[in-house]
Amino acid sequence: MSKVAVLGAGAIGGVFGVRLCRSGRHDVTLCVRKPIDRLVVETPDAVIESPVKCAASPSEAGPVDCVLLAVKGHQVPDVAPWLEALIGEDTIVAVLQNGVEHRERVEPYARGAEVVPVVVNCPADRLAPGHVAQQGGAQLVPEEGRGARFLASLYEGTDVPVKPTTDFKTASWAKLCNNIGAGPATALTDKGRGVLHEPDVAELCRGLVRECAAVGRAEGAKLADDVAERTIERLRDADPEATTSMLVDRRAGRPIEADVMTGAVVRIGARRGIPTPLNAAVHALLSSINVPVMGKTN
Template sequence: MTMLSGQARLSVAVIGAGAVGGVAAAAMHEAGHEVSVCVRTPFEVLVIQTADGEKRVPVRVITDPGDAKPVDWVLLAVKAFDTPGTADWLASLCDRETTVVVLQNGIDQAAEVGGLVPGTTVLPALVYIQAERLAPGRIRLGYGNRLDAPNGPVAERLVRLFQDSGMEVSLQADMITAAWRKLMLNAAVNPLTALTLRRMEVMRDPLVRALAEGLMTETLAVAVAAGAALTEEDMQQTLEFMAEFSDGNGTSMLYDRLAGNPLEWQALNGAVVRHAEAHGIDVPLNRTMTALIHAVSPRDPAAVVSRDTLLAG
């Protein structure tokens, strides 16, 4: 371990080089750490494209878990439904000194990851980055440079890890509320952009905005039942935040549908439905979004939702 200006140079492995993984890997390189990117499809150099031009980021690319060794930090940046497929990577990259940061949508992901790496520290994080994977190793970064993590000693180490990276780590005293606040937005904008095949300009349509508000209202009710300290005012602020997105920006689910990839309904509207059932709350709009996104997603045997779940209520 060598020293940078004021901090240690650490070994960091990023599992997944999609939009979030690519941006996170670039941030780790900017901070001066030793960065490896673990992927299925190799590429020669990581390129981050912004409005100011392109930045080429030299990282080590690994395609075989057998070539990986334990590192100080793992940033897990695959979609939630791909988590089981990272088991071999995690086994190679983790020991008891490793910290795994889960950079995924949803509210339940850290528990699943923890089951794959017993004895390893696992930290959930909320990602506020608008980016799009254009090709293997090529990412278009629109805006956003923030991660939210639960306040505590592990997250304080995460802040130091990202020092001088250009990315902010915000510590949250109430991670449950923070996670549900983000899900309240994602459960609306992700399916509505993916189903209409339109970017954020679609949210200016009065009928679509009304549907988004209905989805958020249902999610708010479930969030409160699950222990989140959210109110009607929070929902209105989320609607206002949604309106600030520029027309050219899309969502991760839209980008996945355009690319022909599986869609992340389980961690978004599917999560609202699961928690609603646990609390006896009816969420017909979220059940509808779950059914429709499931229907248009490329078939994935691990992503088949039961008829009872879709029709419950």
């Protein structure tokens, strides 16, 4: 029986935590700010639920075999005290986050533990503490290695496929193209994915993805020449009211996870000497949503 900590028991922590709790094969602790009794995940086919064990502060936690880190990218520094308590000699930290800088973001707090970057394929929303709506299939794509194999063993016998990849660069940049294709436009206009049917908005989104793909290719990701056209076509083939996590966060008044997305494209583009003017402009606007209104104070 492995000891597992779910650090960030929101939408993704809920979806992937509840499977481990239900399996009964592991000793699972949710690391939370406010304890809950149960996880309830509504999938398109079923409701999956389980009683849960919680730790409400790092002083209640001890070293585990695996941390499933599922806080938002900008929340990683806040959970440093949790990581300090949870990481022991052989702990694996699986980073279930969007973006392309999983290691850079987490290693400074991981105290030498093995950090496994993971692409998470699963649309999900947090409805209330411990209550999640999972709108599609749930799959994990970790970078191949010891940690990925351990993660796969945790999910054996569950409905979650764990598909390690030897080309994490391509997997993570392809996911970033997807996130950048719809997230910024929906969050900035406060409209669902139907906004991608407006021709000028669609062209802006293609431009954002083109820049993202150019930076990704410079980093070694293998992305098709027409990735922007195909991404926007696929993203708008959805219910016009369908949301993105950026839009959900904006509507809930929570900080938007812009730094790991448009921020990463601008940052890495600058390092590589690749211009990213559209991502820079959109990033400035998204970041502005995250800060209080500035102006004359007297």
